Amino acid sequence: MKKISLNVNGKDHILEVEEDMRLIDLLREKLGLTGVKEGCSEGECGACTVIMDGEVVNSCLVMAFQAEGSSILTIEGLGDEENIHPIQQAFIDVGAVQCGYCTPGMILAAKALLDKNPNPTEEEIREAISGNLCRCTGYNKIVQAIDRAKEVLR
Amino acid sequence: MKGSFIMEAYKAKSIDEVIRLLSQFEGKGKVIAGGTDLIIDIRNKKVKPEALIDISSIDELKTIEDLGSFIRIGAAATFTDLVESSLLDENLYGLKKAAREVGSPQIRNRGTIGGNIANGSPAADSVPPLLCLDSTLILRSIKGEREISLRDYYEKGFKIGEDEIISAIQFKKPEGRQILSFAKLGLRKALAISRLSIATLLEIGGDNRIKTIRIASGSLGRHPLREYKVEEFLIGKDFNEEVINEAVLVLKEAMEERLKGRATLPYKQRAVERVFKDAIYGGLERLKVVEA
Numbered sequence: 001m002k003k004i005s006l007n008v009n010g011k012d013h014i015l016e017v018e019e020d021m022r023l024i025d026l027l028r029e030k031l032g033l034t035g036v037k038e039g040c041s042e043g044e045c046g047a048c049t050v051i052m053d054g055e056v057v058n059s060c061l062v063m064a065f066q067a068e069g070s071s072i073l074t075i076e077g078l079g080d081e082e083n084i085h086p087i088q089q090a091f092i093d094v095g096a097v098q099c100g101y102c103t104p105g106m107i108l109a110a111k112a113l114l115d116k117n118p119n120p121t122e123e124e125i126r127e128a129i130s131g132n133l134c135r136c137t138g139y140n141k142i143v144q145a146i147d148r149a150k151e152v153l154r
Numbered sequence: 155m156k157g158s159f160i161m162e163a164y165k166a167k168s169i170d171e172v173i174r175l176l177s178q179f180e181g182k183g184k185v186i187a188g189g190t191d192l193i194i195d196i197r198n199k200k201v202k203p204e205a206l207i208d209i210s211s212i213d214e215l216k217t218i219e220d221l222g223s224f225i226r227i228g229a230a231a232t233f234t235d236l237v238e239s240s241l242l243d244e245n246l247y248g249l250k251k252a253a254r255e256v257g258s259p260q261i262r263n264r265g266t267i268g269g270n271i272a273n274g275s276p277a278a279d280s281v282p283p284l285l286c287l288d289s290t291l292i293l294r295s296i297k298g299e300r301e302i303s304l305r306d307y308y309e310k311g312f313k314i315g316e317d318e319i320i321s322a323i324q325f326k327k328p329e330g331r332q333i334l335s336f337a338k339l340g341l342r343k344a345l346a347i348s349r350l351s352i353a354t355l356l357e358i359g360g361d362n363r364i365k366t367i368r369i370a371s372g373s374l375g376r377h378p379l380r381e382y383k384v385e386e387f388l389i390g391k392d393f394n395e396e397v398i399n400e401a402v403l404v405l406k407e408a409m410e411e412r413l414k415g416r417a418t419l420p421y422k423q424r425a426v427e428r429v430f431k432d433a434i435y436g437g438l439e440r441l442k443v444v445e446a
Binding site: 056128 | 155158160161162163165186188189190193194196197206208210211234257258259260261263264
């Protein structure tokens with residue numbers, strides 16, 4: 001076991017982690033943040049996307065001990081029913097959520113994009129979510145939702 | 155990860171700490187940077203390290219430095235670092251383009267240039283441009299530092315020792331009107347493993363003759379490689395469409411020799427023409443922008 005400290009959704013944690021634990025397992029199993037979804041386990045689907053020190057990463061491809069000292073944002077830290085984030089609201093309003101499995105990763109990919117580039121073009125939006133697969137929506141509603149969120153956030 | 159062999163994990167703070175640990179574990183320690191390939195290999199039990207040594211937050215391994223006539227890229231620089239570096243604009247744009255087309259934003263934020271080389275994938279996108287630049291790998295171990303050419307690493311099967319780490323990749327800046335270019339064929343836009351890729355370093359002289367030509371390919375052999383036969387054919391020739399078409403035939407012949415019997419050969423031979431021409435003409439388009 002190895003002791004690490006990190007900040008998740010604004011809260012500092014000191015945790016004992018197994019040497020072979022992945023970040024996704026830490027978030028889901030140690031902290032109960034089940035909005036982090038496991039899809040392909042090899043960095044293709046993006047369902048496990050979280051924001052680590054301001055950048056999107058696949059949490060299935062980061063070892064827990066590598067996250068020592070970092071700040072992680074998961075969907076639970078972005079907003080909830082009482083305090084919904086404009087990107088989440090835009091996904092609901094536009095109808096960009098179907099089965100919902102890709103949604104946390106999609107919204108975090110959108111958040112990382114809009115933090116860096118508040119006024120992205122459609123092409124930039126599609127590029128930003130290119131590491132997140134959705135098998136329901138055909139992507140157009142998701143792109144529209146991010147486009148709407150950018151207007152609200154500006 | 156159930157059933158892995160990992161007993162120890164270190165988040166190293168300096169190169170010295172990494173090489174000391176590598177020496178201590180005598181081949182049972184494995185360097186991890188972005189983890190985008192390695193974690194999958196560990197899960198699939200293709201590699202079974204006892205110790206993992208993380209280098210992803212060592213600043214001295216992440217810098218992209220301008221050394222005057224050379225550029226040195228730290229091995230743990232991510233593809234995003236390459237995309238964002240102002241040192242890789244202008245004549246070096248082919249390397250930036252290759253970095254930009256790797257995987258997805260998530261993969262580019264973690265995956266590193268050193269990992270792309272150390273894992274030896276035939277499809278490593280950043281390697282063909284680095285081969286065109288005649289890059290040198292700088293290796294460190296407790297015994298000291300040594301340099302090997304990237305070409306020798308691939309073509310002569312030079313090995314990185316179990317106690318060594320790639321600390322940087324270094325190359326000479328292109329001179330004059332030399333332009334580095336890159337084109338790839340993937341099966342879709344993002345997250346596509348290259349089906350084939352071509353990088354070129356081209357310079358056309360004032361007399362319209364080809365003054366410099368280096369060509370490297372990815373996924374056209376067991377590892378990325380320089381296409382010497384095509385280079386020999388082109389050097390000194392008048393640059394025109396007919397000569398480029400003839401060069402495509404030379405490239406197809408070289409592929410035939412290497413990939414004979416592979417089911418993908420007929421497909422790649424058809425596709426290579428477009429990818430090669432995209433690299434050559436895309437580079438010349440870029441040169442116009444650079445010189446404007």
